[in-house]
Amino acid sequence: MSGTPLALDRLQRQVLAPWRRLPLLDRWLLGELFGPLVYGVAAFTAVSLSVGAVFELVRRVAESGLPLDVALQVLLLELPSFLVLSFPMATLMATLLTFSKLSGNSELTALRSVGVPTWRMVMAAVALSLVMTLLTFGFNEAVVPRTLSQAEATLSRAIGRAVAGEQKDNVLYSRYGRVEQPDGSTRRGLTHIFYAQRFNQGVMEDVTLVDMSRSAHRVMLTAKRARWSDTEAQWEFLDGRVFGIGGADSDAITSARFDRYLYPLGNQPMRVAKLPTDANEMTIGQARTAERLLRESGDEQAARKLRVRIEEKFAFPAVCLVFGLIGSSLGARPHSRRSRSQGFGLSVLLIFGYYLVAFSFSSLGVKGTLEPLFSAWLPVVIGLVTGFVLLRQASR
Structure with a gap:
């Protein structure tokens, strides 16, 4: 029995060892970022889930007699797809709020006074954004296609409609x-x-x-x-x-x-005939197979559209990195202080602007005006360039 606390203490030290090896500055900044990030994921997921799924399921429960337990099951299955959408938005809001608060409290000014450059301060935000990028890609590839397909099949069976693919x-x-x-x-x-x-x-x-x-x-x-x-x-x-x-x-x-x-x-x-109509319900491998079948069948327009969606499956997670860089650069400007509501509002405006540009380039890719690779990645490149410009301005 006496060895058990020692074993637990040793395991705890092994788990925390990578965290403790991080510089104190990064540990402090990551600790400050974690709370707003969780808040942002919860807030954006609740909003998008309400608008995108809850209202439609409530209507089906009231008008089509959809059983309540089935509606809740469909809602849980659709939750990962809305979580993925909230990750980039939450990254933007977390970095913007955290660095605005630290700048408003003169904590960033104190760091500058001891010779810490602005780019070094935002490294923690960039690292967190990279983690969110990988998390978004993993969810989008391994979880979302399966749960969306299950949600569609569950809903179709409940309302007496043929399952997608049948x-x-x-x-x-x-x-x-x-x-x-x-x-x-x-x-x-x-x-x-x-x-x-x-x-x-x-x-x-x-x-x-x-x-x-x-x-x-x-x-x-x-x-x-x-x-x-x-x-x-x-x-x-x-x-x-x-x-x-x-x-x-x-x-x-x-x-x-x-x-x-x-x-x-x-x-x-x-x-x-069995190809899903929604690229979100396919993994990258399945989407590539579907694209090949569409090209073999002579449907070049549908194949080109699917190729754009495949490139976007790679490009979309990188939005976390774009938003993390932009949010931390905006917040790190001297005397920048925003409340949580102001940060949420500014985040919504930045998100709307970015996705408006992304949707425009996506349409050009589907029409064939741009190559699918460029239509998916140009918004990311533009966003990263904008972030570096803002970081340079914040460093002055």
């Missing part, structure tokens, strides 16, 4: 490959077009398939239903008709009805 209208898939020419040679081109008016729980309805892999002879299938057969590794078309169409120099058309027709196309149309 129903979709107008499924279109285009395949490119080698097209056989009349002289026996081949060239790359469009080989197949697959279209279904509706995808419903694993079954394609009102399906049309055009095979253009041979320019001298084309095949078209129409069927009421089609489904992918794992055992056959082929598409199974049901209750339809197959047409054989001659080349440009032939008017020959043959047709035959069928009850069941197997066709080796591959399961890409099924994978396209």
Whole structure:
């Protein structure tokens, strides 16, 4: 029994050793930043959750008879996505409030009087911002896609709607490959077009398939239903008709009805039909797979939009670093003092301005005016440059 307190004391020293190795200045500043950071996360999460989820769930409870326990479950599942949104905003408010308070109390002035430069003071804020950047990326990649998908599935089942990925209208898939020419040679081109008016729980309805892999002879299938057969590794078309169409120099058309027709196309149309419509519900790996499928299907606009969203998955966490640098630089200016309400208001204005710029660049990326990489990262670069300019001004 006497060894237990000693073991606990040794474990405590090992846990606290990295913290104690930090310079006293950084430990003091990080301690000052922690409280406002927690307050900012709680405040921004409560506001965004109320506006983005609570009101809609209350409406469904009142109008659609959604059970209250299901509504609470959906709310908890959606909470991580709103936490991720609050991390950059809370970083901005925490750094702005903390350094404004320290500047207003002349504590930063005292540090300057003993030769501590402003850039050294904000290093603790930058380090905290880097931690929040990594935390945001981890949440966005490992937690948010899974919980959002579960929330959507839970809500859909509760209100009697098909789960996302089980129903979709107008499924279109285009395949490119080698097209056989009349002289026996081949060239790359469009080989197949697959279209279904509706995808419903694993079954394609009102399906049309055009095979253009041979320019001298084309095949078209129409069927009421089609489904992918794992055992056959082929598409199974049901209750339809197959047409054989001659080349440009032939008017020959043959047709035959069928009850069941197997066709080796591959399961890409099924994978396209099951793609989530919201990039937030996909990890980076899933989004890259979805982008490849969309490019294979010929939907370049949707693929470009998804590429922008993939780049934004990397760029968005870096907003914590941008806001941390801007907030600490603004707060570290001499005689800068703001109340918590003033800091909250200024944070909202800065956040609104940054995201307005980010959304503008994102739209340019989706339209193709800018490359996806530039559309996602230019706002971050502009924000960092602004932060360094403000830091330089605060150092004078």
